Amino acid sequence: MLEIGMKNTAETVVTIDNTAKAFTSGALEVFATPAMIALMEETCWKMVQPELEEGLGTVGTKVDVSHMAPSAIGKTIICEATLIEIDGRKLSFEVVCSDESGVVGMGTHERFIINNEKFLAKANK
Known part of the structure; x- marks a missing residue:
């Protein structure tokens, strides 16, 4: 429920594969903003998926985050997500990512509950 x-x-560890340089979102070997957003989305969908009926899932529809501090290769990034609103099929989350030095990013994320089969059929049209 x-x-x-x-x-x-x-959590994830910053490696060469999730840096801004690897994602081509920048030139430096620090934790990439797209990697941070992916970790935030993963944290949210994995929270709610076990509570959904068979055949249902969620898709991300909105991300509003700030990436406020760099994290070097080798740092551990921990994301905490909290479900803050349920509005019909729309789920809203507060997300915060931290490393050993403190908060590196935070914001909100929205997901919608969907019927997996219908969603894939629509996508494949």
Whole structure:
């Protein structure tokens, strides 16, 4: 059952593969903003998926985050997501990513509950 206040955490280590240079979102070997956003989305969908009926899933529809501090290769990034609103099929989350030095990014993320089969059929039209 989905409930406001649910939380989930996920983590990753900064490697050469998730740097701005690797993502071509910048030239430096620091944790990439697209990698941070992917970690935030992963943390959110993995929180709610076990609570959904068979055949349902979620898709990300909005991300509003700030990437406020760099994280070098070798740092561990921990993301904490909190479900803050349920509005019909729309789920809203607060997300915060931190490393050993403190908060590196934060913001909000929205996902919509969808029927997987219908969504894929629509995408394949």
